[in-house]
Amino acid sequence: MSGKRFKGKLCVYCVTRPSITGDHVFAREFFTDESRSNLPQVPTCDSCNNEKSKLEHYLTAVLPFGGRHPDAYANLTEMVPGRLAKNLRLARELSATRSRTWYLEQGMYRETMTIPLDSDKCHLLFELIGRGLAWYHWQVYLQPGQTSRAMFLSKSGTAWFDAIFTMDAAARVHGDLGKGTVTYVGVQAVDRRDLTLWRINFYGGIAVAGDPAAPAEVATEIAVVTGPTTLVNSLAERSQSSQTPRSI
Numbered sequence: 001m002s003g004k005r006f007k008g009k010l011c012v013y014c015v016t017r018p019s020i021t022g023d024h025v026f027a028r029e030f031f032t033d034e035s036r037s038n039l040p041q042v043p044t045c046d047s048c049n050n051e052k053s054k055l056e057h058y059l060t061a062v063l064p065f066g067g068r069h070p071d072a073y074a075n076l077t078e079m080v081p082g083r084l085a086k087n088l089r090l091a092r093e094l095s096a097t098r099s100r101t102w103y104l105e106q107g108m109y110r111e112t113m114t115i116p117l118d119s120d121k122c123h124l125l126f127e128l129i130g131r132g133l134a135w136y137h138w139q140v141y142l143q144p145g146q147t148s149r150a151m152f153l154s155k156s157g158t159a160w161f162d163a164i165f166t167m168d169a170a171a172r173v174h175g176d177l178g179k180g181t182v183t184y185v186g187v188q189a190v191d192r193r194d195l196t197l198w199r200i201n202f203y204g205g206i207a208v209a210g211d212p213a214a215p216a217e218v219a220t221e222i223a224v225v226t227g228p229t230t231l232v233n234s235l236a237e238r239s240q241s242s243q244t245p246r247s248i
């Protein structure tokens, strides 16, 4: 179904090999069957497509646990059991470590289920998603010396990003996929077209608890920054939001 239009371009993820197919920036498996039409696609090579698929197999089984959107529930009850049946090791891991906890949201404590979240896999996938979105909307290929970096937004990080998003931009974009299953906003810097910032919301906001010693701090939004490596790293540090998520 990917078609010829994605063949022979440069892969948006490695920016080295020619593409052989189209990759869904947000894997179709994050959405219910009814919500899978018109998802953004980008050119990808075989190798990057396979690597991204591995990350997606894991995260499409895990992320719906943290979601609040009705499709997260549909995804959990209809699709996640099938995925876990195919991945017995992950299923055992999740059932052994699942527990309930309380977290603070908008001044109220809510009870939620927590399961462990592999933050490396999560960051890697969202860094690829950032590369995909930058190309899909603005045809940006990240060159050597440029990078993509993902982070969960804590309260301080959210305030910092709120300020950034009000600044002048060359372009702004808003995406709503699967009636709110995934929403995102992006801005592209005026003076550096490779500098793009994204805020991505899955399933109405995935509750990601940070340090178990401070369970009240919950991130619900993921940010991705693309651009020159040194600038991206300093932006990420200044946002003070690169906490290590331990569970969702």
Ligand SMILES: [Zn+2]
Pocket (backbone or CB within 6 Å): 011, 012, 013, 014, 015, 016, 017, 044, 045, 046, 047, 048, 049
């Ligand atoms: Zn590639």
